[in-house]
Amino acid sequence: MLAAQVASSKCGSSSSSSSTSTASTNVLQVVVNGGPTNNALNQLFATVTICVPGTSNCQTISGILVDTGSVGLRVLSSVLTQQLQLPQQTGAGGAPVVECLPFVDGFTWGPVQTADVKIAGETASNIPIQVIGVDKFPTIPTSCSSQGTSEETLTDLNANGILGLGLFPDDCGLGCTLTGSTNPGLYYSCPTPASCLVTTEAEASQVQNPVSHFAIDNNGVVIQLPSVPSGGAASVAGTLTFGIGTQSNNALGSAKVFTLDGSFNFGTTFNGVAYPSSFIDSGSNGVFFLDSATTGLPNCSLSTGFYCPTTLTSLSATQRGLNGTSNVVAFNAGNVDRVNATFSALAEATGSNPGGFDWGLPFFYGRTVFTAIYGRSTPGGTGPFWAY
Amino acid sequence: MMRKPFVTIAVVAFAMLPASTFASLGGNVGTVEADRVQMKAAQLRIVRTSAYSFHELQSPTGVTVREYYGTDGTVFGVAWQGPWPPDMRQLLGSYFEQFQRANDARRTATARRARGVLVVNDGGLVVQISGHARSFSGFAYAPGLLPQGVQPTVIR
Numbered sequence: 001m002l003a004a005q006v007a008s009s010k011c012g013s014s015s016s017s018s019s020t021s022t023a024s025t026n027v028l029q030v031v032v033n034g035g036p037t038n039n040a041l042n043q044l045f046a047t048v049t050i051c052v053p054g055t056s057n058c059q060t061i062s063g064i065l066v067d068t069g070s071v072g073l074r075v076l077s078s079v080l081t082q083q084l085q086l087p088q089q090t091g092a093g094g095a096p097v098v099e100c101l102p103f104v105d106g107f108t109w110g111p112v113q114t115a116d117v118k119i120a121g122e123t124a125s126n127i128p129i130q131v132i133g134v135d136k137f138p139t140i141p142t143s144c145s146s147q148g149t150s151e152e153t154l155t156d157l158n159a160n161g162i163l164g165l166g167l168f169p170d171d172c173g174l175g176c177t178l179t180g181s182t183n184p185g186l187y188y189s190c191p192t193p194a195s196c197l198v199t200t201e202a203e204a205s206q207v208q209n210p211v212s213h214f215a216i217d218n219n220g221v222v223i224q225l226p227s228v229p230s231g232g233a234a235s236v237a238g239t240l241t242f243g244i245g246t247q248s249n250n251a252l253g254s255a256k257v258f259t260l261d262g263s264f265n266f267g268t269t270f271n272g273v274a275y276p277s278s279f280i281d282s283g284s285n286g287v288f289f290l291d292s293a294t295t296g297l298p299n300c301s302l303s304t305g306f307y308c309p310t311t312l313t314s315l316s317a318t319q320r321g322l323n324g325t326s327n328v329v330a331f332n333a334g335n336v337d338r339v340n341a342t343f344s345a346l347a348e349a350t351g352s353n354p355g356g357f358d359w360g361l362p363f364f365y366g367r368t369v370f371t372a373i374y375g376r377s378t379p380g381g382t383g384p385f386w387a388y
Numbered sequence: 389m390m391r392k393p394f395v396t397i398a399v400v401a402f403a404m405l406p407a408s409t410f411a412s413l414g415g416n417v418g419t420v421e422a423d424r425v426q427m428k429a430a431q432l433r434i435v436r437t438s439a440y441s442f443h444e445l446q447s448p449t450g451v452t453v454r455e456y457y458g459t460d461g462t463v464f465g466v467a468w469q470g471p472w473p474p475d476m477r478q479l480l481g482s483y484f485e486q487f488q489r490a491n492d493a494r495r496t497a498t499a500r501r502a503r504g505v506l507v508v509n510d511g512g513l514v515v516q517i518s519g520h521a522r523s524f525s526g527f528a529y530a531p532g533l534l535p536q537g538v539q540p541t542v543i544r
Contacts, residue, residue, distance in 0.1 A: 304501065
């Protein structure tokens with residue numbers, strides 16, 4: 001199946017190459033819709049332009065998942081055109097660097113290449129990104145495949161790529177700069193395609209959070225989506241704004257800041273029990289919490305991983321940051337099996353996650369949610385934090 | 389269920405021996421030591437109850453792993469938390485291929501798929517993984533290996 005690529009004639013957005021669009025330069029229109037596979041649920045998509053560094057040899061790609069739960073721009077190699085030859089990153093001895101990045105669902109394997117990444121009016125120049133696929137490096141090392149299964153196709157990702165705008169400026173941090181057993185083994189040096197070995201990788205060479213490389217508006221992101229009525233919606237449109245408190249359109253305002261513990265989580269209390277492994281993540285497509293026995297919500301028979309109560313169920317939980325900020329969150333659980341097959345947005349999508357709360361995209365509906373980057377200063381304090 | 393108080397023994401050890409690759413889930417508690425060596429992990433403690441025990445290991449990359457075994461020494465469950473996923477092949481042992489197959493089946497299913505959490509409930513194997521960048525947690529167990537009276541909720 002050919003993946004959708006071109007964004008230039010989308011309804012409602014202007015995209016001429018040299019004039020200023022009516023939107024502010026730090027704001028990107030984003031959408032929850034069926035995506036490139038036409039079957040996505042609660043997945044937020046953006047359009048990103050990738051260029052060979054320092055040139056106008058560019059490709060604009062839609063259907064890129066906006067993911068505050070990961071870091072780095074990753075694009076399926078099957079989506080890139082032949083003429084977009086991005087420079088391959090090399091390491092010791094000039095060997096290509098290839099990355100194995102773990103996700104909850106599996107891992108992405110593919111070479112690290114450099115690009116100018118342009119989103120809205122912002123540019124991240126000459127940054128490492130990951131091109132996902134096994135075409136150039138078909139032999140996935142055992143130490144990588146031991147993590148789960150490879151996510152290398154459109155069907156695996158349900159998107160043309162992932163725009164990781166999470167809590168960190170790069171996707172590994174200090175660990176990948178170390179030699180020996182303390183290195184988590186994300187980066188490989190592959191002098192030949194079948195001989196990849198774990199290598200050290202300086203932080204500046206790791207796959208970068210594109211936002212952290214914008215000239216301004218580089219301390220975090222703001223996602224704003226409208227409420228979704230119960231029963232769901234075919235699609236919803238919102239905004240992804242770059243920077244926190246850097247422009248008149250990204251001030252924290254009355255948003256409360258929730259700081260995080262050593263595992264980059266905060267706490268959620270539900271029915272009097274505190275669950276410390278809680279987090280906010282636009283890349284998760286439901287509010288995933290606890291299990292059927294604890295919540296009384298039955299598991300779906302078709303939509304694996306989701307709950308399917310027979311009637312819409314009103315719930316409440318209290319989020320609490322390490323700094324003591326707390327907020328009561330009202331949310332609903334509805335029947336995911338019964339949602340209209342043409343709908344892609346469902347606020348009442350919940351599911352199981354024993355021991356914690358994953359506040360996924362439904363949490364963003366009707367909210368303005370800020371994600372601040374580790375070590376970057378904002379008017380609300382130094383990241384990392386979430387605020388809303 | 390009323391639990392008897394834990395008996396906790398604190399043990400710390402580092403491995404300098406060559407690695408071996410024995411199974412963990414479904415294996416014998418003796419293989420926990422093999423896992424520890426393979427992971428170059430430190431054993432933080434052993435916790436014993438009347439019905440089951442667990443070893444707690446920490447890898448050099450900061451991943452904490454617990455391996456649960458019954459009185460007969462059979463490992464019936466594993467749990468982990470840390471900035472990176474553990475070596476699933478090592479932890480799941482002979483169940484790893486079943487895990488891979490269940491993952492592949494998930495991807496081709498036509499119904500709405502939960503993304504951001506991984507749930508495998510494949511009869512003989514249950515796996516749940518959650519997390520975000522630099523913060524992974526999960527557990528896996530074989531329902532058929534649970535000792536009498538032990539709830540899977542102890543595996544965390």
